[in-house]
Amino acid sequence: MRRIVFILCLLWGACVAAYAQDGFKITGTLGGNLGGKLVLVGNGAEGAVSLGETVMIDGDFEFTGKVDGMILAYILTEERQPVATLMLENLEYLLVAGENGIEVQGGGDSQKVLNEFEAVNRRIAREKMLVEQQMKAAYAQQNQMQLQALQQQFSKVMQEAGEKQAELLKTYKDSPVSAFIVASGMGQMDYVSLQTVFDELGEPARNSLFGQMIVQCLAAMKDVEIGAIAPNFKGSMVNNDTLSLYGVKAKLKLVDFWASWCAPCRQEMPNVCKVYKKYHDKGLEIIGVSLDSKILDWQQAMVVEKMKWLNIVDAQQQIATRYFVRGIPHTLLLDENNRIIAKNLRGKTLEKKIAELLGDK
Template identity: 45%
Template sequence: MNKILGIIMLVMGVSMTGMAQEGFKITAQTQGMADGKMYLISDAADTLAIADMENGAFVLTGKVDVGQVAYIMTADRKGVIPVMLENAEFNVTANAQMVYVEGGAMQSLYNDFQSINASLLQERKRLEKEMQAAMQEQNQMKAQALNQQYEQFMKRAQEAEMNLLKANNNTFVAAYVITQSMQQVSPEFLKERYNLLGDEAKASASGMAIADMIARYEMLEPGHVAPNFITQTVEGDTISLHGIKGKVKILDFWASWCAPCRQETPNLVKLYKNYRGKGLEIFSVSLDKQPHDWAKAISEDGMIWKHGIDPNSQIAGLYCLKSIPCMILLDENNRIIAKNLRGAQLQKKVAELLKK
């Protein structure tokens, strides 16, 4: 009898294993997309499946060895839809208003994360509308109260997300969720979240992307050589960061449309006039997209030092910028001394360095 039961269990095990390894099937129904080829692409840019879309419908099938993030897209990479892919059945609904994917344990987990973000976005929109009304009424007390409400709601949402991360810390989904905001959060917060992940999650494509971003942040810390770059000057020539010579250099990221940047300019003008002869150089890199606006602001504000422009934010990306103005203080060997000093603090540090 025991042998018979053993055989039955063995057969069932083989059967269940076979079912688990059958592969994935993604059935999609869309609106507003032209018919044509649809692709399922992995994080590593491998093509996992191809299907023909007819009347907005298509089915993608295949098999993966491990769970991973994949993206449904057209040949021209439009209408990209992320899927937490594993060997399971998925249903995708997409139109101009929404995209919804269901199917598989990892997709369900990702949807839980998305639900937290959706609630945060909805609450922000609601409070912004009330905030505008309060400002029109010149009701400062109400505006402050609404701002506190949002901060408290955001704190609760972050706590909910953190708890979900901790409970599912060794999944590729947890790593992927962290990548979605890693360029907006502080390096310290990113490291904190990364350290929550298990070894498998860290080894996923998303986990390795987080590790790479942390490494980039660390290379921008004081003591490291600032990454070199070449950009265009107002006159149409090219200029490089490392090509500018000075005992102390200020790398200044700004833009003509940035009010705080323009407010800081008089301090830089004064600083440059006082210390130019003692070895100070300033290199301002603008995020303006229109050269005319950039050149006009330089002239209006009397910015008589060296300038470059970064219209596509490639340099900003190299330096992991989150906001402007951003000032980075360098020594004569282009090593980073300090970051984000402004006004009196910047003047004090420059004076201190040029006395040596």
């Protein structure tokens, strides 16, 4: 009988070991009276996919399942608020409440690398919150010296954080986590900066899913760099007619991304009016691309600013996204073949360039 029990124990242990190697287990012990539904979402080559749901009771929860290789995963509340980010493999993970937020313990090497990057991000978030609180108090007291000191303090924190992140990217240049970190921030980078950072990644990171996402982003960015043929776009005008970039024929085209609610855009409009009046008959055409979501505001602004040139609305910002417009006003100068000649010129610099290109001495 003892031998049978011993054999059964061995079989049970083998089954448990096999499960531990074959699937993942995520345990949360956050404490307190936290509760509610949680979802586990994976983000792989096929996009977002649900990996499971559970209910947290008094801060405790558990997910189990299986993934094919490592996958980026997020634990979210039912309202889609982030709880934790995982480099999920078929391993065990423990989530606990730490001094600076939720800490992820366990997992593999990739999770440990991610934790180091996350520590940098948590420091930035913590310092940002403290500085904002102090700046509100200083602003209420009209203490300009204190405001300036706080801005310098936060700038120093951001510089140190950037240096630390660069150090981590160099240390873990082969890790797919480094590619993930770069991919997460590439929307705020220009083409040259992103290409430089990507080139410094190791081949395993560049060949990872996140590395390939960067490759795709770089290709899209290159399409709107100076020297490239601008991608065509279409949009609705005030009279509901459709206008396309390629359908507009001119020696020189100025594409101007703006919005009625954008103060710098409105301040620049007199300059745009000036160049339009001066150079329209010499071959200049302007295509305004408004990011307004309220059509009436867009229409009224065109009347107030005396815009006589072509204008379309990009309420869903699909065109702006394709052109990597991160702030407005944002301008592009195109030649008659829609080749991008210059970007983000304004005021006298814009007028000087237009005069040069149209041969107006």
